[in-house]
Amino acid sequence: MQRTWYPETFDKKSATHLQESGDVELDEYAHEFFTKKAQALSNIIEFFIWAILLVFCWFYLQTHPAEKVSLFSGVEVMWQKVQIWFSQMSAEDATLLEQKNSLEKTMQEIVLLSKENTCVDEETKKSIVDSFSRLQAMDLETYKKQHRAFNTVVSLYYTKVKSDCEN
Secondary structure (H helix, E strand, O other): OOOOOOOOOOOHHHHHHHHHHOOOOOOHHHHHHHHHHHHHHHHHHHHHHHHHHHHHHHHHHHHOHHHHHHHHHHHHHHHHHHHHHHHHHOOOOHHHHHHHHHHHHHHHHHHHHHHHOOOOOHHHHHHHHHHHHHHHHOOHHHHHHHHHHHHHHHHHHHHHHHHHHHO
């Protein structure tokens, strides 16, 4: 006498035991049911493991700002290359755009250095961040007129941040 198999009432171990005893024959539907159930459980466990790893990475990046910059710099570099490529296609000066992007990157590093170093006073930090914001907001025409002054300012800020921490 064969029994009818109900997938909701048995787990795989029970169903396998019944099949071995000859009371119930597992058909393809039963195998598919247990395979999907095992895969779903595996996916849920894997999801939680990846979520925990992601949370650890997020906390690490929050406590190490330099790592955060290096992570996002690859995407920024790709975006800058696309901008330079399009500016070469148009009549814009691609070299000037490349210089501005390079100066922005250097200025961003100085901003992070000043934030990490406790020996830099708050007024200097604010001044550096304000200059960086002005540089980012500046269009190419204005930058073309003021690029020498900004190069000097960046050099002075870098020297100031380094010298404040050495004293």
